[in-house]
Amino acid sequence: MLTRPPYDVVVVGAGVVGAACAYYATLAGLSVAVVDRGPVAGGTTGAGEGNLLVSDKEPGPELDLALLSTRLWGELAAEPGAAFGGEAGRGTGGGFGERIEYEAKGGLVVASGEPGMAALRAFAEGQRAAGVEAVEIAGERLYELEPHLAPGPAGGVHYPQDAQVQPALAAAHLLRAARSAGAELRLGETVTAVRTRPDGSVLGVTTDRGQIDVPAVVNAAGTWGGELARLAGVALPVLPRRGFVLVTEPLPRIVRHKVYAADYVADVASGSAALQTSAVVEGTPAGPVLIGASRERVGFDRTLSVEVLRRLAVQAAALFPVLAEVAVQRAYRGFRPYLPDHLPAIGADARLPGLYHACGHEGAGIGLAPATGLLISRQLTGKQPELDLSPFRADRFARS
Numbered sequence: 024m025l026t027r028p029p030y031d032v033v034v035v036g037a038g039v040v041g042a043a044c045a046y047y048a049t050l051a052g053l054s055v056a057v058v059d060r061g062p063v064a065g066g067t068t069g070a071g072e073g074n075l076l077v078s079d080k081e082p083g084p085e086l087d088l089a090l091l092s093t094r095l096w097g098e099l100a101a102e103p104g105a106a107f108g109g110e111a112g113r114g115t116g117g118g119f120g121e122r123i124e125y126e127a128k129g130g131l132v133v134a135s136g137e138p139g140m141a142a143l144r145a146f147a148e149g150q151r152a153a154g155v156e157a158v159e160i161a162g163e164r165l166y167e168l169e170p171h172l173a174p175g176p177a178g179g180v181h182y183p184q185d186a187q188v189q190p191a192l193a194a195a196h197l198l199r200a201a202r203s204a205g206a207e208l209r210l211g212e213t214v215t216a217v218r219t220r221p222d223g224s225v226l227g228v229t230t231d232r233g234q235i236d237v238p239a240v241v242n243a244a245g246t247w248g249g250e251l252a253r254l255a256g257v258a259l260p261v262l263p264r265r266g267f268v269l270v271t272e273p274l275p276r277i278v279r280h281k282v283y284a285a286d287y288v289a290d291v292a293s294g295s296a297a298l299q300t301s302a303v304v305e306g307t308p309a310g311p312v313l314i315g316a317s318r319e320r321v322g323f324d325r326t327l328s329v330e331v332l333r334r335l336a337v338q339a340a341a342l343f344p345v346l347a348e349v350a351v352q353r354a355y356r357g358f359r360p361y362l363p364d365h366l367p368a369i370g371a372d373a374r375l376p377g378l379y380h381a382c383g384h385e386g387a388g389i390g391l392a393p394a395t396g397l398l399i400s401r402q403l404t405g406k407q408p409e410l411d412l413s414p415f416r417a418d419r420f421a422r423s
């Protein structure tokens with residue numbers, strides 16, 4: 024007698040991207056298991072910041088993904104409890120948005136001089152044509168938005184759509200909602216192989232606890248997405264891009280938006296392995312101000328770099344002089360899942376039927392998680408995705 028596989032899909036990875044995949048796949052009626060070798064958000068999700076940014080993205084596929092995600096984060100935040108049945112309304116109290124510390128606070132990009140302002144203006148113009156809300160603010164009016172900003176900037180652009188969540192809470196509550204609708208969470212379990220049928224399609228996964236037969240596997244292994252792909256016999260060049268974040272002592276609300284200098288955008292887009300720092304400053308509901316983040320490709324080196332922390336602190340104090348007097352409580356680091364063209368891998372892998380990728384989101388995985396999860400669920404259920412997924416194909420590197 025043929026036995027039915029226990030699940031329709033196994034999601035490998037319980038970071039925010041795997042959580043969003045599980046959430047939307049369960050919502051679409053699929054039977055889902057999430058397998059992670061560690062705890063929920065134990066990978067990069069627990070070491071990220073939580074900016075949901077459209078402001079730093081130029082027109083193109085990543086911005087389209089970010090705009091879709093912005094809408095989805097807003098819808099999720101508006102859910103009265105967990106999004107479906109089960110535990111809705113119970114638990115930690117408050118709506119979904121409150122539980123994940125969602126704040127639609129907006130972003131403010133500041134240019135120190137006229138040349139920077141001209142470049143920022145042109146960048147915002149292109150974004151507006153692509154559907155981004157971007158409002159130019161004259162230098163003297165910046166203080167109405169951010170009273171503690173340093174004197175003298177030439178101007179800035181206000182991005183009302185930028186928002187923020189607490190990433191680990193976001194992953195946990197998405198998984199909680201998925202579980203309440205039937206998904207299974209298998210933590211402390213490592214996927215060691217992806218098994219295939221003679222016809223080359225996915226048969227299932229092997230873990231350190233046994234075998235799971237399943238027709239669809241979602242690679243949401245973040246920075247380790249390349250290793251998971253390798254287990255399935257396909258190449259995907261995901262590399263770690265290290266970033267440090269400084270956390271200050273709790274403060275009253277002195278920083279109201281997500282604030283950063285215009286040169287941050289160039290750092291994000293750079294493919295250089297060398298160190299780049301340009302501070303993004305944001306307050307949190309709990310009080311500490313987060314100052315992120317550096318970018319460098321140094322493998323999985325966890326060594327604390329005082330030089331990086333110093334540069335971040337100096338840049339943050341240049342934006343907000345009041346921060347020069349504030350104590351830093353701690354610093355942490357994480358490894359962004361970097362792909363060479365800065366775009367994630369999302370969707371079915373044409374080389375291995377049954378394998379889907381949802382990884383490689385670099386410094387934007389928190390922001391892009393819901394759109395990724397929704398698009399993967401569309402493919403899993405044979406529906407038309409909201410966006411053209413071809414720019415995110417995993418085999419694009421092999422082809423080039």
Ligand SMILES: Cc1cc2nc3c(=O)[nH]c(=O)nc-3n(C[C@H](O)[C@H](O)[C@H](O)COP(=O)(O)OP(=O)(O)OC[C@H]3O[C@@H](n4cnc5c(N)ncnc54)[C@H](O)[C@@H]3O)c2cc1C
Pocket residue numbers: 035036037038039040041042058059060061062063064065066067068069070071072073074075076212213214215243244245246247251265266267268315316317356357358359360381382383384385386387388389390391
């Ligand atoms: C300093 C810093 C600041 C950042 N700031 C932001 C920000 O403000 N906004 C934003 O959008 N993004 C930000 N990011 C990026 C963001 O954190 C990542 O893009 C995102 O967390 C990736 O999530 P993920 O679910 O893909 O990966 P992860 O959270 O790393 O999850 C992958 C999971 O897969 C599991 N796994 C791997 N291999 C296996 C296996 N073989 N078997 C079982 N489990 C496995 C791991 O244990 C891990 O839990 C930042 C990153 C850093 C480092």
